Amino acid sequence: MTDSLALPDHDWPRLDPGWVWLCGAGPGDPGLLTLHALNALRQADVIVYDALVEPAILDWAPAAERIYAGKRGGKPSAKQRDISLRLVDLARAGRRVLRLKGGDPFVFGRGGEEAQTLLAQGIPVRIIPGISAGIGGLAYAGIPVTHRDVNQSVTFVTGHDQSGDSPSSLDWHAISRGSQVIVIYMAMKHIARIAAALRDAGRPGDEPCAVVVSATTPAQTVLETTLDALAADIAAAGLEPPAIVCVGGTVPMRRVLDWQALAAPASLHTA
Ligand code: SAH
Numbered sequence: 001m002t003d004s005l006a007l008p009d010h011d012w013p014r015l016d017p018g019w020v021w022l023c024g025a026g027p028g029d030p031g032l033l034t035l036h037a038l039n040a041l042r043q044a045d046v047i048v049y050d051a052l053v054e055p056a057i058l059d060w061a062p063a064a065e066r067i068y069a070g071k072r073g074g075k076p077s078a079k080q081r082d083i084s085l086r087l088v089d090l091a092r093a094g095r096r097v098l099r100l101k102g103g104d105p106f107v108f109g110r111g112g113e114e115a116q117t118l119l120a121q122g123i124p125v126r127i128i129p130g131i132s133a134g135i136g137g138l139a140y141a142g143i144p145v146t147h148r149d150v151n152q153s154v155t156f157v158t159g160h161d162q163s164g165d166s167p168s169s170l171d172w173h174a175i176s177r178g179s180q181v182i183v184i185y186m187a188m189k190h191i192a193r194i195a196a197a198l199r200d201a202g203r204p205g206d207e208p209c210a211v212v213v214s215a216t217t218p219a220q221t222v223l224e225t226t227l228d229a230l231a232a233d234i235a236a237a238g239l240e241p242p243a244i245v246c247v248g249g250t251v252p253m254r255r256v257l258d259w260q261a262l263a264a265p266a267s268l269h270t271a
Helices: 036-044 079-092 111-120 133-140 172-178 191-200 231-239 253-255
Strands: 020-024 046-048 065-068 095-099 125-128 154-158 179-183 208-213 222-225 243-247
Touching: 020 036, 020 079, 020 111, 036 095, 036 125, 046 079, 079 095, 079 111, 111 125, 111 154, 133 179, 133 208, 133 243, 154 172, 172 191, 191 231, 191 243, 208 253, 222 231, 222 253
Parallel strands: 020 095, 020 125, 046 065, 046 095, 154 179
Antiparallel strands: 179 243, 208 222, 208 243
């Protein structure tokens, strides 16, 4: 199965023993992996992966040992240090370590922290960016994060801080004033507070919003609503994380750009 996905001729980097490659796996659809990620999967002898990595992707490295390092939904990040130290130990044991994270490792993914620990311990690291859910996930819902007719800026925010609370360090008034389109990661837990903060900061109640759940996977679900109805509609639809919330004028573009609905269903998930 893997042989049919040969990498094109190129001087691909070698994952040497004692190295850790910190790699984004994209938002779900295995086709959104980068070639560097595929090259890494081909060479790793151990893969430390997060909850948001699609299981099918791990099947592309059938011989590698798999270590699950998942944390979900704003739980305290006490285990983060353990994960980083585990990576250090594996590298010191001479393993070829692939640290696989959902989306992009440097976008709300703690990849920076892990790389810092590894480098501080003298472990050589390669960073492999991935497609972030806040861009690629919205694209699969037919929502461009920018469109020349609508916005010249986009702001990415997280709905959680380190403690799992809605981030107190965020200045919602400034975001509201300065951000034409707002893309919110980890928004579900505090969605009512976030929507209220945006309303208090002057965003209109009828502003278009979209919630994209399990973007790019076969379970992808999209809810279109308004800022006023956002929290109630999420509850009524029973939507659960992982989800990306997009607020702003590019959301209605979906009416013409929802390419998945326009495509013949059979063409989407087949080779
Ligand atoms: N590094 C990741 C983000 C990790 S934070 C990235 O670049 O995408 C985890 C949050 O990402 C989730 O709570 C959710 O908001 C978002 N997310 C990740 N994968 C997603 C998916 N397939 N669909 C919707 N949201 C997703």
